[in-house]
Amino acid sequence: MQSYTEENYLKTIYHLAERTTNVQTNAIAEQMQTKPASVTDMIKKLADKGLVDYIKYQGVTLTETGKNTAIDIVRKHRLWEVFLVDKLNFKWDEVHDVAEELEHIRSVELIERLDEFLGFPKADPHGDPIPDKNGRFAKTQFIKLIELKVGDSGTITGVSQHSSAFLKHLEKLGLTLGKQIQVSDVTDFDGSVEIRLSDKQVNISREVAKHILISSNGKN
Amino acid sequence: MQSYTEENYLKTIYHLAERTTNVQTNAIAEQMQTKPASVTDMIKKLADKGLVDYIKYQGVTLTETGKNTAIDIVRKHRLWEVFLVDKLNFKWDEVHDVAEELEHIRSVELIERLDEFLGFPKADPHGDPIPDKNGRFAKTQFIKLIELKVGDSGTITGVSQHSSAFLKHLEKLGLTLGKQIQVSDVTDFDGSVEIRLSDKQVNISREVAKHILISSNGKN
């Protein structure tokens, strides 16, 4: 049984490992809003518990057990987010912090029943896949909107930035999950992207386009 | 902002104060499954924070702030219990431990929306009243079943014992909330009570009868 803190470290390491091969102390510290020295302390503890493999100065990797634990927390986080949005009418930009607390509630029964109550959802409100109770989930194949060429089209299926400001911005532009889009132009001046939606046309900065994930309908 | 531990202490003191006027260190220790020395430490801290009034060797009482905080936790505990039973199909004997964790989730918005989602319930699965968002709730007037005389009837509206064993026992006997009962006999030998239900007759020990709460339909 892990403390909330240990669980948060495992989750952070898991997410960092999705992007980089070897996860560095400083990266963990930044993510956890703590100091590198504290991270080193915790890594040693997690290593003692067999949750991470650790060689001094070489970063960490999750062990099988550690990875399973992390995935379980991710599962809980995402299921609670679905609950908050689908059942309690929260907006997609309001759920993260509460889910951050709820994910630590320890009851296998609770999560299985919640999953069922929600209809075994496959993705959370941000398009992220929800692992099933055995920790399995499809590795979704997204393309960043920024990578599309003029004329390409697809469906918004996720975001790679969960800040409230970003999500609110997308909402205002009508760029929400499930929306069908087509890139109609890329501005020479600043690289901003012109998007055609079913009913309107919007312009988004490169920065925004980087964090919108598209499931492509192939080239057009 | 209080820690989970502080919240649990406040809630325990609140519940003990419902029964006794001055709440003793040892009583808190027993309830919290900890040592009296630890309780003294925590009481001092709560007193420093203005959540309890404390005079050495004289026990504690909650301040207005302390009491409001405690009631808020009780509200959350009971709302989550309703959620677990009504929405996730938990039995009334399965919800306590999970609610014990959920009650500490800190989000005013979450609880208000949960309350609404549940239809603003007035009582939890054990018949205990749920404070509204201003901390107000009707002080329910119960009679213990043990206090009824032969011939008296009423409705089961609560229990004063939340252990799984006790609740399972009641369930097996068909003595659940809302059931109409009449005392048909009190056994001379062991004081056990004979109860008439709509469809059957059951016998319960004095110990069980002490913990069933009845809203009386008056004498009969």
Add this chain to the structure above:
DNA sequence: TTAAATTTTTAGGTAAATCTAAAAATTTTT
């Protein structure tokens, strides 16, 4: 291939919530 910059670890400490053992205060019993 040194020197400089960066990353990571170690050393030593703090605060919260516990504990045990022993002392002090209060209450109950003779």
Add this chain to the structure above:
DNA sequence: AAAAATTTTTAGATTTACCTAAAAATTTAA
């Protein structure tokens, strides 16, 4: 009103999760 029993507090430690400052290792740049 003593003595005995009970309750409560104090003293001194421990564990967890942090911290700062400084040392050590690694990586990058000159």
